[in-house]
Amino acid sequence: MLRAPGQRHARAWPVIVLLSVDAVLLATLELFYLPLRLDGVVLPDAGDAPLPLSALVAAVTTPLLVTTAERLASRRLAVVPLLVWFLTLLVLGVAGPGGDNVLLIDWRALLLFAGGALPAAIALGGSLGRTAALSART
Template sequence: MSTPLTSRQRLLLALLTFDAFLLGLLELFFLPLRLDGIVLPKLGDAPVPVTAVLAVITTPLLVRTTAKVVRPTFSVIPLLVWVLVVLGMGMAGPGGDLVLIQDWRALLLIGGGALPGALALGGGLGTASKVAKGVSGG
């Protein structure tokens, strides 16, 4: 049986979960950015999925940080929150609007956030399992 979380660990878990929530919202809402001269410079009106790149970096970082500072078994929480925010708000956004754009950028965001996050989760859980069983690597 595992020991209960300390108050510091609970606070860190809450902060990392809130961070995953905010990142999911920001990445979703800024996904339609284009080089149209409104927010980004005007360079041919091409779509720029910069938030998908942000998701590739931040989602596994949140998972690894949770595994490190809280516990590996709790590292699924930020990933799950991120996926639920992106899919939930994307399909039924504010006022029932469809926020998740229906093109390749949406697939890039979901795949770019969920896949590296899941790989980080599996790696962290596998390492924790090896340590718990006392198996030496190599």
């Protein structure tokens, strides 16, 4: 069944807004749980070793946000949740609540940015590659 172009466009914006709100919430939680350590306070004691669990969460969730946006909205708008996630990390990390600097200046911050942005960029590239391959066949 063919749909009018306006129907798909009208349906895309609520999905993108919802996924962007989800990206803001995920980025906030990932940033605030970045200093998590195995120090015996919250997690078991393992010699006060850092545990960048939020980088793993970012590596799983940001590609899901991008692929969901691509599948439900459009390929052009699929980058919006990734940009919102990235900007949220920057804004909250540098000028956090009360003007605090929440972003750690060590390898965990780099791992968080890379763990979230690289898999999502690969998912976006795969989507654009499929589009190019389909248009080349026709």
